[in-house]
Amino acid sequence: xxxxxxxxxxxxxxxxxxxxxxxxxxxxxxxxxxxxxxxxxxxxxxxxxxxxxxxxxxxxxxxx
Amino acid sequence: xxxxxxxxxxxxxxxxxxxxxxxxxxxxxxxxxxxxxxxxxxxxxxxxxxxxxxxxxxxxxxxxxxxxxxxxxxxxxxxxxxxxxxxxxxxxxxxxxxxxxxxxxxxxxxxxxxxxxxxxxxxxxxxxxxxxxxxxxxxxxxxxxxxxxxxxxxxxxxxxxxxxxxxxxxxxxxxxxxxxxxxxxxxxxxxxxxxxxxxxxxxxxxxxxxxxxxxxxxxxxxxxxxxxxxxxxxxxxxxxxxxxxxxxxxxxxxxxxxxxxxxxxxxxxxxxxxxxxxxxxxxxxxxxxxxxxxxxxxxxxxxxxxxxxxxxxxxxxxxxxxxxxxxxxxxxxxxxxxxxxxxxxxxxxxxxxxxxxxxxxxxxxxxxxxxxxxxxxxxxxxxxxxxxxxxxxxxxxxx
Numbered sequence: 001x002x003x004x005x006x007x008x009x010x011x012x013x014x015x016x017x018x019x020x021x022x023x024x025x026x027x028x029x030x031x032x033x034x035x036x037x038x039x040x041x042x043x044x045x046x047x048x049x050x051x052x053x054x055x056x057x058x059x060x061x062x063x064x
Numbered sequence: 065x066x067x068x069x070x071x072x073x074x075x076x077x078x079x080x081x082x083x084x085x086x087x088x089x090x091x092x093x094x095x096x097x098x099x100x101x102x103x104x105x106x107x108x109x110x111x112x113x114x115x116x117x118x119x120x121x122x123x124x125x126x127x128x129x130x131x132x133x134x135x136x137x138x139x140x141x142x143x144x145x146x147x148x149x150x151x152x153x154x155x156x157x158x159x160x161x162x163x164x165x166x167x168x169x170x171x172x173x174x175x176x177x178x179x180x181x182x183x184x185x186x187x188x189x190x191x192x193x194x195x196x197x198x199x200x201x202x203x204x205x206x207x208x209x210x211x212x213x214x215x216x217x218x219x220x221x222x223x224x225x226x227x228x229x230x231x232x233x234x235x236x237x238x239x240x241x242x243x244x245x246x247x248x249x250x251x252x253x254x255x256x257x258x259x260x261x262x263x264x265x266x267x268x269x270x271x272x273x274x275x276x277x278x279x280x281x282x283x284x285x286x287x288x289x290x291x292x293x294x295x296x297x298x299x300x301x302x303x304x305x306x307x308x309x310x311x312x313x314x315x316x317x318x319x320x321x322x323x324x325x326x327x328x329x330x331x332x333x334x335x336x337x338x339x340x341x342x343x344x345x346x347x348x349x350x351x352x353x354x355x356x357x358x359x360x361x362x363x364x365x366x367x368x369x370x371x372x373x374x375x376x377x378x379x380x381x382x383x384x385x386x387x388x389x390x391x392x393x394x395x396x397x398x399x400x401x402x403x404x405x406x407x408x409x410x411x412x413x414x415x416x417x418x419x420x421x422x423x424x425x426x427x428x429x430x431x432x433x434x435x436x437x438x439x440x441x442x443x444x445x446x447x448x449x450x451x452x453x454x455x456x457x458x459x460x461x462x463x
Contacts, residue, residue, distance in 0.1 A: 043417040044462045047094065047183070048176035051122045054092050055133065056214075059157065062088060062126050 093121040096460045099420075101181075103191050105452040117458060122151070129158035135169070150202055163210045171201035171225050173272045173288030175308020177319040177348060179362035180407035181423035181456040184321070184346055191454055192427045193446035195368045195401050196342050197335065198304040198325030201290065203228055204270065205263050218277045225270040226263020231296045232256040233267075239296060241332065241385075249384045252332045269293050274306075284310045294330075302327040314352070321346040331373040339371040348407075355413070360423070362407040370399040394443045401445060403429040409456075417462040425454040 041057035042050065096118040104110035122135040135151035153167025174186055183189030187200045208223035232240055232255070240256040271291040278284050288306035304325035311318040323344040329336045348362035375387035375395040387395065409423025431448040433439060442448035 041090075044419075047096075047118065047178040048187070050094060050462065051092065051120075051135065054090075054122075055124060055131075058088075058090055058124055058126065059131065 088126045090124045091121065092124070093119075093463050094460070095119045095463075096458055099457045099459055101454065101456045101458070103452065103454045105192060105447055106450045120150075129156060131155040131157065153206075161211055161213060161216065165206070165208045165210070168203065168205050168228075171204050171206060171223050171270070171272045171290070172221055172274045173290045173304070174200065174274075174306045174323065175286050175288070175310070175319070175321040176200060177310075177321065177346065179346075179348060179364065179405075179425075180360045180409040181421060181425055181454065181458065182405070182407065185344060185364050185366050185403075185405075186321070186323070186346075189364075190403070190405070190427065191425070191452045192403065192429050192450060194366055194403050195370065195399075195445060196325070196344060196366055197302065197327035197329075197337065197340055198290070198323060198342060198344075201225070201270075201272070205261070206270075212276075214278060218275065220273065220275045223270075223272040225272060226265070226268050227270070227292075228259060228261075228263075229257050230260050230264065230267050231294065232258045233296060239330075243385070245386075248382070249386065251386050251388045253388070254332050254334065255330065265295075267294075267296050269295060282311055282313050297330045299328040299330055300326075316352060317350045319346070319348045331375065336373060337370050338373045340368060342366065342368045350411070357413075358411045360407075360409045360411055360421075363405070365404040366402070368399070368401045368403075370401065372397045372399070390443055397433050399431060399433055399442065399445060401429065401431045401448075403427070414459075419460050421456070421458050421460065423456055425452075425456070427452045427454075 040061060042053050044050075045053050095116070098113055098115055098117045101113040101117075102110060103113060116139050119138040120135060121138060122133060125132045132154045133151060134149060136148060137150035138148070149168065151167070151169035153165050153169050156164045176184055176186055178184065179189060182191075185194050185196060186198075204225045204227060206223050206225035208221055208225075210219055210221035212219040234240055241250075241252045242254040242256055243250040243252045245251055269292070272289065274286060274288040276284060276286045286306070286308045288304075288308070290304045290306075291301055292303070293301035302325070304323055306321065306323045308321040309319070321344070323342075325340075325342045325344075327337060327340045327342075331338075344364070344366050346362070346364045348360070350358050350360045352358045372394045373396075375391040377384060377386050379385070405425060405427040407423060407425045409421055412420045412422075414420060428451040429447055429449065430437070431439065431442050431445050433442055438449055440449070
């Protein structure tokens with residue numbers, strides 16, 4: 001029973017991933033660059049404030 | 065494990081297909097490796113430490129006016145699940161200049177800043193050990209609201225928070241002792257506590273505020289306050305005040321943090337104190353010698369005046385409770401503890417997001433008990449009168 005549930009789950013997961021991927025466009029104009037939001041953000045900083053600075057920067061870039 | 069795997073697989077399968085990749089995410093991290101770290105405390109054998117100093121990973125996800133962040137503190141003790149997630153919160157940004165945050169994480173009121181080769185005293189950066197009660201507040205459940213931004217010239221963040229551990233009370237509302245001994249004669253070693261996912265304001269209440277004021281493009285100052293009341297005890301509330309300043313230019317960076325704190329805890333609580341007053345000061349600077357090298361200095365001082373509870377024999381519900389020998393030893397005493405550290409070092413920039421730090425640290429602690437100085441041993445004060453030094457070469461990498 002457990003094996004069949006795991007097998008079914010795996011098939012559904014792989015299937016949904018395949019369908020999702022097949023709907024993604026590969027052309028540069030259609031596909032947004034998912035990492036562009038963090039490209040201009042700090043790549044270095046003080047230990048306690050680094051993540052706060054990155055968070056503020058991501059927020060700003062997402063508002064643009 | 066199998067059940068968890070099944071659940072994970074099924075949940076993954078049930079996600080709507082059109083939402084599978086529809087939000088923006090970013091993963092950022094920081095790792096500091098102690099390439100060579102030698103520590104020596106007076107009276108003890110020196111040791112070399114090699115390994116991971118810090119390893120933090122934070123995942124950001126944004127969609128419309130909502131954002132979520134999860135920070136993994138991977139250098140923590142992994143045997144405790146709750147410490148793995150240092151932060152996990154959701155932010156709502158639908159109202160201009162306002163942000164509403166709910167979750168678990170760090171409560172902001174201090175101007176925390178790393179030193180040269182060690183963290184600040186506010187975040188456990190010591191070899192010799194410190195006795196400050198007011199520290200970085202992390203792993204707390206909280207709800208907060210902030211207003212402002214860099215463009216407005218200020219940000220104010222107000223937080224209501226609670227601890228992840230609460231004292232356990234019986235059906236009569238009384239605290240329960242953890243004790244040893246026979247059924248009629250016992251000694252108390254602590255209170256029964258419970259770990260909670262959400263805090264109960266009838267049992268505890270924490271408040272904090274941090275006001276950041278951008279004076280110029282280079283200068284920023286901040287004022288912070290924290291308040292915490294354990295409502296299950298008759299002890300006074302704990303509170304702290306912080307003032308910090310930062311300066312940053314192409315030539316140098318300067319940081320400063322000053323804190324006054326008051327705390328009081330129940331007699332058999334961990335890190336107990338009847339009345340503790342503490343004063344903390346940190347000053348530091350980084351001077352950029354050229355594009356590759358910079359000189360870093362950091363000084364921290366901490367003065368703690370700690371009045372201990374008085375422990376005597378008492379009878380409650382037919383049971384006689386005697387103090388332990390440790391409790392009797394420190395009963396009613398006043399400890400005055402002064403700890404300071406001096407750090408110096410050089411940073412070498414390897415790439416845009418990595419550096420090597422070479423540095424040294426000297427630290428000293430002086431403790432007096434009821435006016436008596438230079439005692440070799442003081443109950444519950446680690447390295448009561450000792451000094452220590454540390455030499456370190458570490459590699460830091462941001463990604």
